[in-house]
Amino acid sequence: xxxxxxxxxxxxxxxxxxxxxxxxxxxxxxxxxxxxxxxxxxxxxxxxxxxxxxxxxxxxxxxxxxxxxxxxxxxxxxxxxxxxxx
Numbered sequence: 001x002x003x004x005x006x007x008x009x010x011x012x013x014x015x016x017x018x019x020x021x022x023x024x025x026x027x028x029x030x031x032x033x034x035x036x037x038x039x040x041x042x043x044x045x046x047x048x049x050x051x052x053x054x055x056x057x058x059x060x061x062x063x064x065x066x067x068x069x070x071x072x073x074x075x076x077x078x079x080x081x082x083x084x085x086x
Contacts, residue, residue: 039060
């Protein structure tokens with residue numbers, strides 16, 4: 001980063017990315033962020049990702065792979081010049 005330029009603020013902590021602040025845990029502070037991922041169930045409820053069974057995780061992975069493949073296929077069909085670069 002050039003001299004005199006400010007780092008952008010991190011939206012989660014209000015500090016510069018990698019810069020830290022007084023309460024930064026890398027400097028002995030106690031600021032921590034805990035993130036919990038949820039998967040929406042067919043009945044509309046949400047289940048923490050850590051509580052999914054291996055079968056549910058496998059189904060989720062398969063679904064993600066299938067949807068990603070479909071989206072990429074759609075994109076590259078509409079933009080063949082990008083596929084050549086890929």
